[in-house]
Each structure stands twice: as C-alpha cells, then as structure tokens.
Amino acid sequence: IAQENTYTQTQRTENQTGLTGKMNQEEQVQVLGLWGSPFSKRVEMVLQLKGIPYEYIEEDVYGNKSPMLLKYNPIHKKVPVLVHNGRSIAESLVIVEYIEDTWKTGPTILPQDPYERAMARFWAKYVDEKVMVAMGKAFWGPESEREKERKEAYEGLISLEKEIGDKRFFGGETIGIVDIAADFIGYWLGIVQEVSGVTIMTAEEFPNLKRWSEDFVGNNIIKEVLPPKQKLAALFKTPFRSAATSG
C-alpha cells in the first residue's frame, strides 16, 4: 500500500468536486479511469451524484498499464476500477451497484422494489450487452461487419426508445442506473456520429431518446463529469482501440 501511495502522489489530480488534500485514511476512494471512456465516466457520475469525494487516477491503458491497474484488476486489466480502502472492484455496473450499497447518503440510483430493481438491471444489461457492443463494432469494428452491427445497434435503440417512452429518465423522475449505463448514447454517440459521418440515431426517428439525452446531459452534475466535446471529437478522428476499457 505504501508503494501505491507514492505512485499516486505523483499522479494526484484534483478531483472534480474540488476536494483536495488529505482524505481520511478510513474512507479512501480512488478511481482508475480513462478520461474519454463512457464506462469510466459511469463510475464518476455516480460518485458525484452522491457527493462522494474521490481521487481520480488517469491510466495509460493504451500504452503502459500501471502496476496499480495490474494489481487491482488482474483478471481483465481494464478501467474503470474503484479502490475503496485498499480493496478493488472492477466492471463499471458492478462498481455502480457497490457504490449504491455502500454509501447511504445522496440520491439512490436503483429502485427499492425488487421487481423494479430487476427491470432496471435488465435494461442496464441490455444497454451494455446489446447496444454498446453493437455500437462499438458499428463504428470501430471490422469494415465487413459494420453494416450488420449498425442494424443491431439500431434495433437496440428502438427497444430503448420504447422503454423510455414519456419518462423523463429511464429511472423515472431522477437519474438511475439505466441512464448511467446509457451515457454513451446520451452524449458520446452524437459526437461519434458527427465525426464519422455515420448516423444510427436521428432525432426524427428517436424523439424520446433525443429528449432524454438533452435532459441527461443538461443535468448539473452530469455535465461537469462529461469529457469536453472537442477533445472527444479529436480522439474519435484517430482509430479507437476499445480493448482497454471494459463494461
């Protein structure tokens, strides 16, 4: 642990809620992340929505994976990873549920009722496994597969358009786990479509999702967490290796 602390001293950046300096050793929260990754940002969104201070550590996942990353996520070697009092959790949606279970202050991102919880988990999983996978391949996969993946992603969006319906957020009146899971659709997708010239989601065909994305991105806390548009656009102009970030 002492070795890791030395490492993180040199990498320490002010976390986005503006809290710097020494944190109570009993409650040390660190996020190993990647600034442009929607998976990484999911974790930061939930921490910030709940007002939990944390130290953010940018990982050079495309270049040299740090000893800390390899230690805290030996199985997948990907970001995001949450380290809480020296113990690590990987996989963004697992991390999000861990945060929900551990800190009882701030807004909840899962419903209380078991059936509603199961529904929320179902749709979060759907976003991750159907939509995100297809989107990744549609924009960055092998050329021969892109058309097929675009159709998959499009179908996924149709289901989501139906699921959100008239609700303000997938979570209802407030942001929930499904909204968090769908962050790529709410923000990244528009930028990727602009840069690539390939459009899967239009405002005309998906008016509910369009409205939702505006409310999502417009949220006071979410907007502070999102990476800058120009920086993302520049990133997407170069070939994107998705192997470094995980679900």
Add this chain to the structure above:
Amino acid sequence: MADEVILLDFWPSMFGMRTRIALEEKNVKFDYREQDLWNKSPILLEMNPVHKKIPVLIHNGKPVCESLIQVEYIDEVWPSKNPLLPSDPYQRAQAKFWGDFIDKKVYASARLIWGAKGEEQEAGKKEFIEILKTLESELGDKIYFGGETFGYVDIALIGFYSWFEAYDKFGNFSIEAECPKLIAWAKRCVERESVAKSLPDSNKIVEFVPVLKKHIGIE
C-alpha cells in the same frame, strides 16, 4: 395471497438451471414449463419480447428475464431462507464480478468444444481450461466460492458441470485431469438437494449435443 411462480425453461440450459436452483434453495413452489426453442410459444414471446429466450421467471404475472438477474430477484423477494448473495457490499460486488466473468467467458469457449473442429476447437479447449483454472484459483481452498455457504457464484457456474461429460467426449480431453479442485467443488455442490434436482443427467446432455448441432445446422 399465494405466490404464483412460473418458470419458462429448457432442460439442458445451464442458465435455466441457475434459476431452478435458486427457487429450490428458497423452497419456492414453481410451475416448470418446458419450452420448445425451435417453435417458440406465445407465452415466451409475450413474456420476453426483447430477447425471446429462456429462462423467464414469471412471478404473479410479471416477467423477470436474464438468469443472474432472476437469481438476485429471488434472493430479494424471499430473503429469509438461504441467502444467495452476501450482505456485505464488498463481498457482494466480488460475487457479481465473478458472475459477470462466468457469463462473459465460459459459454463462448465451451461452445467451441462441441461446436467447432480442428484448430478452432483446440483454441476453444485451451481457452476453456484457462478460464476454469482462473475460477479454480479464485475458489482456492474454500468449500464454495462464497466461502462456507453455497451462493450466487456457485449457482452461476454449477449448471455447466452437467455439460462436462459432453465437453470431455466431444473435446477428447479430461476436465477433471486439468482442474481437479473444481471437479471436487462441483461434486460438493451436487450433494445439495437444490442442485441435484435442477441438473439433468450428464449422459442426457451427451445425447443432446448431436440433436442441438443438427438444429443449428452444424455437422
């Protein structure tokens, strides 16, 4: 008011087995309804319109889809008997991490063992054994993945054990030779009534594989 619990399932499905086990662990009476996956019933299409897959758990008329989500739901609805997930948030997160790992890795590599030939099959066998060894390492010297008590991760994995004889046969290797500790774990699990009731005989799976291959159009 009595609970009405229906499970739309398919007997060889290692995913359906998870839900069966969870319901048995909780002593919940349920109506098991065998589905024909090549001639999907109206109820299946109505209750899982998004994926049209089994298992589907229908509780008082409301469907829950995705096997590990069902296991968690069952644990939350019937919390008093045999908790399936740890109460500690960190332990719970670890359980979900490994459930996710099993979901992402085991089926895909196993499928190559019975569904592929030559180099592809060899690659599948190799990857499958590596994944099992990772799981074996995670199990360590514990009785179950969660420690002393049978739970979520055991439930996520044990259904695959009913397919091991088929993998051995079609892959022409021995999983037990490679992963003896995992086989020992599996044998402990099948001693539990919930598991014994929920897993089909291994030889039935061996007989099923050629039927499955024919249905999906592979030799």
